[in-house]
Amino acid sequence: MRTFVITGGTDGMGKGLALRLLGRGDRVIAVADGAPKGRLLLAEAERMAAADRAVFVRADLSTLAGMRAALAEIATVTDSVDGLVFGAQRFRPRREETEDGFEFTFALGYLSRYVLGHGLVPALERAEAPVIVNIAGPGGLPGVVYWDDLQLREGYRGRRAAMQSSRCNDLLGVDFPRRHPGARTHYVLYNPGFVRTGMADPLPWHQRLLTKSLATVFAQSVDKAIPPIIRLLDRPPAEPVTAFMRGRPLPLEGEDFDPGRARRLREVTSRLLGTEAAEARH
Numbered sequence: 358m359r360t361f362v363i364t365g366g367t368d369g370m371g372k373g374l375a376l377r378l379l380g381r382g383d384r385v386i387a388v389a390d391g392a393p394k395g396r397l398l399l400a401e402a403e404r405m406a407a408a409d410r411a412v413f414v415r416a417d418l419s420t421l422a423g424m425r426a427a428l429a430e431i432a433t434v435t436d437s438v439d440g441l442v443f444g445a446q447r448f449r450p451r452r453e454e455t456e457d458g459f460e461f462t463f464a465l466g467y468l469s470r471y472v473l474g475h476g477l478v479p480a481l482e483r484a485e486a487p488v489i490v491n492i493a494g495p496g497g498l499p500g501v502v503y504w505d506d507l508q509l510r511e512g513y514r515g516r517r518a519a520m521q522s523s524r525c526n527d528l529l530g531v532d533f534p535r536r537h538p539g540a541r542t543h544y545v546l547y548n549p550g551f552v553r554t555g556m557a558d559p560l561p562w563h564q565r566l567l568t569k570s571l572a573t574v575f576a577q578s579v580d581k582a583i584p585p586i587i588r589l590l591d592r593p594p595a596e597p598v599t600a601f602m603r604g605r606p607l608p609l610e611g612e613d614f615d616p617g618r619a620r621r622l623r624e625v626t627s628r629l630l631g632t633e634a635a636e637a638r639h
């Protein structure tokens with residue numbers, strides 16, 4: 358039995374993955390903020406006779422306290438993690454600040470993946486063929502890292518925040534083997550393309566209507582989007598870091614994957630988190 362941690366494992370692609378993995382006999386730890394969706398997942402696991410292999414960890418991953426609580430709770434369940442999937446997200450049409458003073462999308466979409474990804478390395482390294490799959494947007498819509506205004510205090514747009522978070526995740530992936538030299542954990546940046554999920558729910562009604570109509574024509578179902586991700590979890594690519602647009606490998610070239618920018622983002626992030634001293638030892 359392998360153990361998978363899935364952030365956003367109670368809805369959309371995260372839930373699709375959770376149910377597929379539970380169905381074949383693996384253990385799943387789903388991390389999300391909403392208790393009702395967590396209860397639904399556990400009820401579905403029970404119907405599949407997988408209740409003893411399904412765990413729901415309730416944590417608000419937009420806050421540092423939530424990220425740390427999730428790490429602590431995962432540690433009480435398992436000391437070894439075979440696969441870590443990042444799928445937690447929530448679009449914010451208007452700028453919001455978390456209790457730590459971070460812009461919400463930056464905190465949930467990027468910082469939580471930084472904190473959980475690095476925090477779970479010891480558990481991942483205990484597994485046989487460990488892998489992180491970061492579901493984001495490599496090779497997709499263009500986005501910019503606003504180095505002078507990472508918290509997007511000026512000119513906030515929901516889409517701008519989502520795209521910045523995607524670019525930060527590209528750099529997070531590229532930096533991973535440099536941050537953990539010699540680690541056996543492979544890092545996969547994965548763009549699923551347009552998938553029919555609840556992603557559009559927080560949009561204002563007219564944009565929601567438009568996105569949902571476009572989704573009925575152009576988006577894949579969760580069922581179709583899941584198999585390539587399962588394949589990556591089962592057979593991680595040989596290289597330490599890879600990026601895919603659906604099944605197509607992306608070259609790790611250009612600004613989005615530039616190692617110098619990746620290092621810069623790591624340094625900025627560790628300053629924001631107040632962990633410079635620990636990072637300097639790596």
Ligand SMILES: NC(=O)c1ccc[n+]([C@@H]2O[C@H](COP(=O)([O-])OP(=O)(O)OC[C@H]3O[C@@H](n4cnc5c(N)ncnc54)[C@H](OP(=O)(O)O)[C@@H]3O)[C@@H](O)[C@H]2O)c1
Nearest residue numbers: 365367368369370389390391418445446551552554555556
């Ligand atoms: N759908 C697409 O077309 C598409 C395209 C490209 C990339 N992606 C990426 O694919 C991943 C999965 O997307 P999806 O569309 O499947 O997502 P989704 O259906 O919207 O599900 C999002 C998940 O995140 C959880 N979540 C939201 N806020 C949270 C918080 N503060 N703390 C912890 N968990 C939280 C949600 O549960 P609760 O609300 O109950 O907490 C839910 O389980 C995301 O990273 C997304 O950026 C999606």
